[in-house]
Amino acid sequence: MTTAALPPCVFLLFGARGDLAARKLFPGLYRLAAAGRLPDDYAVVGSGRHSPGSDDDFREEVLSGLRESVDDLDDAVARDLLDRLTFQTSDADDGADLAARVREVEEGLGDDVRRIVYLSVPPDAMGGMIGMLGREGLAERARLVVEKPFGLDLASFEELDRDVHEVFDEEQVFRIDHFLGKEALQNLLALRFANALFEPAWDRRSIASVQVDVPETLAMEGRGSFYESTGALRDMVSTHLFQILGAVALEDPGEWSSEAVRRARAAVFADVRLLDPSRVVLGQYDGYRKEEDVDEDSDVETFVALEAWVDNDRWRGVPFFLRTGKAMAETRRTVTLRFRAPDSTVFGEGLARDEVVLELTDEAQVHVDLLGKRPGPEMELAPATMRLDLGDELPHDEPLEAYERLLLDVLNGDHTLFAHADETRRLWEVCQPVLDDRPAPLAYDQGSWGPAEALGLPEGGWRLGSGDADGE
DSSP: OOGGGOOOEEEEEETTTSHHIIIIIHHHHHHHHHTTOSOSSEEEEEEESSOOSSHHHHHHHHHHHHHHHOTTOOHHHHHHHHHTEEEEEOOSSOOHHHHHHHHHHHHTTOSSOEEEEEEOSOHHHHHHHHHHHHHTTTTTTEEEEEESOOSSSHHHHHHHHHHHHHHSOGGGEEEEOTTTTOHHHHHHHHHHHTOTTTGGGSSTTTEEEEEEEEEOSOOOTTOHHHHHHSHHIIIIIIIIIHHHHHHHHOOOOSSSSHHHHHHHHHHHHHHBOOOOGGGEEEEEETTGGGSTTOOTTOOOOSEEEEEEEBOSTTTTTOEEEEEEESSBSOOOOEEEEEEOOOSOOTTOSOOOOOEEEEEOSSSOEEEEEEEEEOSSSSOOEEEEEEEEEHHHHSTTOOOOOHHHHHHHHHHHTOOTTSBOHHHHHHHHHHHHHHHHSOOOOEEEOTTBSSOHHHHTSSTTOOSTTSSSTTTO
């Protein structure tokens, strides 16, 4: 569907004065507007419990966020977006004024106005807000975008899922995980399925292990209250990291369509073994308990490293190691496929393993670490690296930021890069043993690679932080 064919639309953003809206949602809408990808007729209604004062005050807040997040802000594009913004307070108990404001805005947009309802609210508030949307008739002609975490465990997910489906059909629901919207994660699928160099070797016969490593140097940055209610396992592992695992382990979907890709992704998650708590290391960085809104005796984890298994014919016996944490040595999003040793013994045994390394940056980078002959008279091996940088190869093509891409997909009704209820339910099932028998978090220094007990989890160590060139 082209944007010219898109019907008029009202974006209804709950949590419109929050950090996510300022850093991602409004910049995403701005970039879509600048690229001419929004409908010709649209409006944005922000909502939340606390009023900014007036619509003009709200617009000034949004403009301030755009100036911080967008380089080379186009004043004309920004002003057009701001002119379309209004704000109306609401909560789970009272949405009458909000419904009236939405209908008032819709009257100025013509017939067949679509609603995009974006819920950026805590998990414990989501059920009540969805009930309010149903009572006020705001679910009609609507697509519902739900921010993670989708519940806090299997039981709360099931309760939330019932609440959602009492008001919305599954086809109306878009469970957003911005890692799925990253250009580099989609490029991982293109790299594998479009290139005979990789596809035949993408299985247990060639690959010894897989690492998904997403450390962050940031600490809480004002998110202490959120982390106290979630922790790293719920915030990162049951969503982002397992979605990356799903992309790596995916079977050939046969075609690039929403139904085919989601079916293949669900099949992978169905084959993921329930996590073994004895192969999970939790950590908490020193100083976390002194962060704002954090309990002085908190045992919430800010770090997770674990071993996962995909029990199917392609991956049986190949460990997947997942790691993430706050206040760590680097900020990276790295997938490492470590290959098995070659069968040949021409050059002896114990050679360094080949690795395919995918950096999930905005402009995808792929490194293939190999062994080659060192120049000179002797047959001596030396490490060498092949590099693919799509930013250099395609300098005139601009990648879409993840939220920009996913907002556009919601407008077009494309579910390919959104989690289905069945996928989400299965990932909570996989993680539930750790929630039921939770290891005690171990202390680690800020700026480190996490607790010492996690460093040796993969045989041969982690690629990042194990003394190699990329990890130092």
